[in-house]
Amino acid sequence: MVLSSLLAASLLAATTALGDSAAVRGGTILQPDGTRIEKGIVVIEDGKVTAVGGPETPIPAAATVLEADGKVVFPGMILAHTQVGLDIPNENMPIAPFVNVYDSIEPNSAEYEECLRTGITTVHAIQGNNTVIGGLSRIIRPQGDMVEYMTVRPDYALKISITPRNGFNRMTQLAELRRAFADLKAHVDAVAERRYEEEQKKKEEKVLVLPDEAAKQGLAHVTIDDLDARWRTLWRASKGEIPLFVHCDRAMDVSNGIAWLREAKLLEKAVFVVGTEAHKAAGALKQAGRPVILSGALVHKETDPLTGKESEVFVPKVFADAGLPFVLQPNGFAFNADGLLWYQAARCVREGVARDVALKSVTQWAADAIGMGDTLGSIAPGKWGNVAILSGDPLDQATVVEKLLLEGRLAYDRATDRRLKELATGQELAAPSAEAAPTAAPAAPAAPAAPATEPPAAPPAGGGSGSGK
């Protein structure tokens, strides 16, 4: 943290390619709820949107104006639960709350470049599903040479899976989950007892109590540093300080998950990551009232055991009809069409989901799911300047991302996309020189409240993404 603040200080003076303010002029501003502003203007200052309006919106004199005539201006999309850029999704240990995705992220991964190319501005990197307690996640922007520069929110959420991990069945999975929390309690009680004794030593009158009572009274004096490093994250989670991303692949897992969360009094912190069979539990999910992230497979296939008839259900339609907000994920990454986030939203529209629901599922609701609903997810004054300039409608397959703004900086420009040019022409191009880098240091704005949510400082000029290997 110290390092990042020093870097921030040293780099605030650095000039950016676009300056401290930018404006996008002339494009059709499309909001996730479907409202359009023709020939609109978006003004971004210090990384935040300050004005959104029609052609008469005033633009600051110093602003760099990006012409978007004939283009569509859309908020950057959000991956709310992904293992993109991680080296392996899960550790071998079933209970690993001390694992942090910080160690796994590869900043130079081509997958982050692909995120920018396809219009994704925020990524919630989190452990995979093959676990019991997976570890801590991190919200990052897909640009930066070091994880600190990518980080938007560190140590964000704890990954838990109710669906059994390989080798487990539901009985053993839930037993392990309960045992982890029981072991935590045992450890905390031991620490609390010790703290009580220490507190007692300070006092004049020593009150001798039974160990149980000592543990209860000592709990108030326990701080996080007293605990063994292995248990700190789980303790924070058990107190409800961090969100839980709970993987429930099947309907029965949703049921069990909700029951366990209620028992542990953690339902209010949960975000459900569900599979396709969970459409059968749509009612229970709606009643729980928590965000729901749908796996990349959107179609549930089932064979009737008696007649052999196969039936298919398009799960987002079930959720949309039930009035349950949901978040989409890509399926696999980039090799098939459904590896593209906008394509998943387009499939929803094809199957009858309302357009605004489909668009929200990859923008506003995704931002809500990662707790950044008031800073991301749409283009509105006060929100971060994560804006994509598209060549057409976001759900049209012919549309491409022309430019992508990350907090007001030009993070991606299709005209200078080296990899794309190599693919099209078949020639290898020279790596761009340091000065010619179009993307310069991001002077990121401060994010609201809590510790460790400040986006750390920018990379030195000449770094930036798009310049891969």
Add this chain to the structure above:
Amino acid sequence: MVHRTAPILAATAALLGAALLPTASRAAEPLRAAPRSALPPAAASWLGGDPPAKLFVKAGRIWTGAPEGSKVAPYLSPGALLIVDGKVAEVAATLEAPPDAVVLDLGDAVVMPGLIDATTTLGGSSDFIANSVWKDDAVAAHFDPADSFDSFADWRPTLLGGVTTVYLSCGERRLVSGQGAVAKLASRGGGPEFLARQSALEINLGAQSLQPPARVDPPLPPAADQPILPAERQLPTTRVGQLLGVREAFARARGTLASGDLSGQALAAAVQARRPLRITADEAAELLRATQLARELGHPAIIVGAAEGALVADQLAAARYPVVVEIGLSLERPPAERGMPDVDAPRLRPESAAELVRRGVKVALATPPGAAPSDLLLAGAIALRGGLTTEQAVAALTRVPAELLGVGHRVGCLMPGKDADFVVLSGEPFLRSSYVQKVFVEGRLAAEPAAATSRATAGRGGGTVVIRGGTVLTGVGEPIRGGGVAIRDGRIVSVGANVAIPPGARIIDVGPDAVITPGFLDANSHLEYGEDRTNLSLDFDLLQAVAGADEMALEVARHGVTTALVQTWQAHQAGSRIVALKTAGTTRAARVVDGLAGVKMFWRGPFDPLLTAERYRGQLGEAKRYSDAWIKHAEELAKWNEEQKKKSAEQAAAEAAKAAEPKKDEAPAEVSKEKKADPVTGKWTVTVSGGPMPEPMSGSMNLKLDGDKVSGTFAALFGDEDDPRNVAGSLSGKTLTLEIDVDIPIGKPTIETELDADDHMVGKLKLGDRFAFDFSAVRTDKTFVEVVTVSKGKKKSADGRPAAPDLKPELEPFRRVFAGEIPILLECDSAVGIKHALKVFAEFKVEVVLLGADELHRLPLADWKGIVKGIVVPEVIEVPRTVAIVGEAPAPAGGDGPRRPRPQGDAAPAARPVESSASRERWVPAAEWSALGIPVAFQSNGITTARGLALNAAYAVRLGMDPRAALRALTIDPARMFHIEDAVGSLEPGKHGDVLVFSGDPFEFSSRLQKVFVAGEEIALEMKP
């Protein structure tokens, strides 16, 4: 709730203690309490609709599961149930149905309580985690199979085995594997429901729990003061170790527990509540150890497994613990799992259950862990093999397991106050052929097998009807005692003693006295014609008027006549059609057996037989010529096709040869020999190339020169051989200009060529002024071939294709007669007529069946036996006749005038019978002809008088006809006469499923026709009001 039960129950209840009473009296549990319906209702759309508030069920037999000595008998036949709001309100042999109840009449089906499987692994099992680097304890009392039971799954396959309630067990691999739950697989609200959670503590003393994996607890991170220790062995490794491990665990549970010790806490809760122990033990020694352990620990106990229970039955009886005997389909226990110690699996003795029951032990039957609970009924049947009675087995599958599992207050028997969970079976529960028809849970239809047309049951017996019992008279061959007939999709699939029954088949048991016969045939019926006595000629096709069977046809069907040879009342002079129809069936297609089963002809009286014979000869001759013309045409056409094929091959070869030849200068010799041929007329092979075409294209054109005008057809680039384009133009000198009649935007294509040599032209084919192709053609044939554009069919050419003869509908049926496919049914009353007719028919070599033939007896047998294929005897069985001496006329007494030759058959004057009453006798043509070995058939000669056909036949038998011949005369013989024996006439595989069931010998007047099947569909024998 306990006070109402019988003494033995009270004793066991006392033994099992408080744990068997309803949940309310159980001690408070620190771990999750068990709410009645802890699961959200599954969004299962496969369950039946909303159940009625009141359901009244009537069935042929009801197993109530009630204990001996209770007010309700264990077996009711017949029985009735009244279900109100999902609970049994009343059960008795007969009940009054309340007016507001929905009535479900199950016929002769068998109802039994929903089965309860006391051991299942539907909740998975708490086996050791594979490849785990974790502490995996052998004593793990905290596992709860309710966690992994999938309430969203489709449990219908299990329900269709009759199982409605299951105990979810935790597995056999750990010494203490967890605490199980009792779940109903469906409920009144729809989805599964838990009846009890954490209901029993499971202890495994079998071989499977020996040698658990070592326990590993690596510190993270390891350090010098926190080293990674080697994995520690844990109990049990020996049998003694098992007992020691359990005692240690219990002792630990009674002491102080670490706060992280979930297993210890769970065990402590079980000890505090004095929860029943489920001790799994199979071998004799294990069983004894189990009883010893249970006594020592002081908890109520249930012994589970007991494969070798027969060996220690006395000790088990003395211990007085209830036993769950696990019976799988194989009489061995399931094979040893991987990683388990290699021990001999104990051998299941099917008599274990019987031995224990005999000594008064409460025995429940269950499927072994890992087996499908839907096989539970089969487990019951195997227990019967070991000596249990049906009643004991039913109790062991229903009431006893319910009590063992502590849910006897809700399920297990069909007695007032219990949940209305019942299974509808097609027959007695433990018969191989019985299958589950419906499953009700709390009065709601929870499962029934998929429809017969579904993929899962198609080809597996769905839609099959099996009629069995009694004697089967197939119509051919010997009677089969105790046989059966299986019908599927309207066709007979098998007949025989002990016929194979596919699963899901509907079985109709007709009893040992019944007689099963094929459906009867009426050889002369006027069903579709009704009262219309018009003589309709041969070209009239009755089939157009045939529709679904009307009430008259069904009336005939109800009396056993399933197929009728329908014909006009009187034949047309030139003949009429006979149609073979079924007397039941909803569509024309279902009713028609043969659209033309015969030609009916009528020979007028004895007057002028020679003239009549001539007329017939002429008629038949014309018909024969017509028929022969068609046969000849068919042969010629086949030959012509052959030739065409050869010719076209030759022609193609010739053309190819010509095309391959280098362009040669025309031999002047050719020119001098013939007169100068027309330079243009003929068939040309065309080559188009150049221009935008990548390769040259060839085709043909036919041209005809008329003066200087040229016309013809073109088939290259535009059009093809079968669909050429017209072309027209002119010839001036050596230049030929043609225009092709094709509509394209840039204008019609034109050809400009020069006849530079004989039979050759070269030039250009132009499309507007934009494209020009090189064009050349070679003449291959100098005759102009008129190409008539026929739409995509065979070209008709004048090349000697044989012309078909004119179609004459009134003679068409005779083609089949002369082909030997159908007979001529001759109606003739007089012997003279018959004689002459037969002579004519013999000349033409046609098959003849005689209809009526009252005077046939006056002809010598030898004259007609070889020609007549069968006789349809008159509808009046017993007819008078004049006794005639058949044979040579005796010499006249004394001389008299020249003897006039008389046609044979008329008695010689000296032997002419005296027409006196004394010489008239009554005779039975059916009996006599069949005795002579001639096939006969019965007729009704009416519309619905066919009702009496069977009785007629019985009367014939009474009057002396051989009953076997009588049955043949009703079935296979008429079928053979009219060549429909491949479809009807006997009970043989492949034929129509027309089956009759009589209560006794069909030719006894006292027998009643009980069932009629036409094409596998049963005909209701009561007429609709």
